[in-house]
Amino acid sequence: MPVSHQSNKATLSHPSGASAEVYLFGATLTSWKVSNKERIFLSAEAVLDESKAIRGGIPLVFPVFGKGKAPHITASLPQHGFARISRWKFVNSSDDDQTVTAQFGLDHSMISDEHRSLWPFDFSLIYTIKLTADTIETHLKVHNVGDKPFDFNTLLHTYFLIPDESKVRVIGLNGVDYADKVLQQSSRQDGEAVIRGEVDRVYANVKSTDIDIHYGADEQQNGRGIKLSKNGLNDIVVWNPWIEKSAGMADFGDEEYHRMICVEAGQVAEFIALASGDSWEGSQVLSLL
Numbered sequence: 001m002p003v004s005h006q007s008n009k010a011t012l013s014h015p016s017g018a019s020a021e022v023y024l025f026g027a028t029l030t031s032w033k034v035s036n037k038e039r040i041f042l043s044a045e046a047v048l049d050e051s052k053a054i055r056g057g058i059p060l061v062f063p064v065f066g067k068g069k070a071p072h073i074t075a076s077l078p079q080h081g082f083a084r085i086s087r088w089k090f091v092n093s094s095d096d097d098q099t100v101t102a103q104f105g106l107d108h109s110m111i112s113d114e115h116r117s118l119w120p121f122d123f124s125l126i127y128t129i130k131l132t133a134d135t136i137e138t139h140l141k142v143h144n145v146g147d148k149p150f151d152f153n154t155l156l157h158t159y160f161l162i163p164d165e166s167k168v169r170v171i172g173l174n175g176v177d178y179a180d181k182v183l184q185q186s187s188r189q190d191g192e193a194v195i196r197g198e199v200d201r202v203y204a205n206v207k208s209t210d211i212d213i214h215y216g217a218d219e220q221q222n223g224r225g226i227k228l229s230k231n232g233l234n235d236i237v238v239w240n241p242w243i244e245k246s247a248g249m250a251d252f253g254d255e256e257y258h259r260m261i262c263v264e265a266g267q268v269a270e271f272i273a274l275a276s277g278d279s280w281e282g283s284q285v286l287s288l289l
């Protein structure tokens with residue numbers, strides 16, 4: 001079966017051997033394997049019992065990035081919103097010669113009463129995952145099905161599994177202005193982004209559609225890296241928690257920062273306003289470099 005189900009997750013299997021795993025909790029993609037190698041980081045300490053957001057994979061940020069700021073209505077929502085901590089439903093699957101597709105859905109009737117009272121809008125999200133022999137696409141559609149407009153942020157918070165954080169290079173951000181959340185200042189990227197300490201940056205309006213994550217280590221064994229191609233998503237967040245933040249996270253191993261980098265495509269620098277009846281779409285395709 002190209003798409004098989006357990007009570008809490010779906011597995012996509014491509015005839016080439018590529019595969020992906022998606023938990024209904026958050027519609028969090030937790031694994032993407034190509035050539036028998038895992039490409040996505042999932043913490044060994046991740047909590048998978050639906051009591052908190054999954055640490056790793058591709059958590060879906062919606063409708064707010066980080067903590068919302070008063071007086072905006074998202075101010076009382078949990079960090080990164082409710083989509084990643086809500087149970088989605090499986091919508092359907094299909095496959096043809098090239099592609100295995102699975103769709104997941106979340107709407108206002110499915111979130112907790114608390115979240116619905118804090119964010120009282122009628123919305124529908126459709127998350128489509130398309131797996132080919134050597135790529136994976138994750139596509140989000142947001143539909144305002146109510147009679148009031150709403151604002152939202154969204155982000156595909158992708159954790160990449162990398163061989164060595166000290167060697168990774170993120171290319172495609174040169175000359176882009178970013179908010180540095182560690183130094184609490186604005187800067188402009190000069191050349192490639194690297195990890196030499198805690199990094200938490202929001203790059204706004206990234207013109208390049210392609211962001212290349214070069215592993216820079218053991219190419220023979222690991223491959224060169226991953227290309228992230230974004231569509232309809234303006235911003236890129238780069239995050240590595242480094243030593244102290246890692247030690248402070250219960251669901252993240254102290255040394256795991258060596259083996260991950262988050263490069264996250266989304267709409268977070270500004271809210272998107274969605275009028276009644278309107279919809280919005282954004283996606284990314286991951287491929288091997």
Ligand SMILES: O=P(O)(O)OC[C@H]1O[C@H](O)[C@H](O)[C@@H](O)[C@@H]1O
Nearest residue numbers: 079080181200201237238239262
């Ligand atoms: O710990 P979480 O709520 O999952 O957030 C993890 C990280 O997400 C993003 O990358 C933010 O820019 C970071 O500031 C945040 O620490």
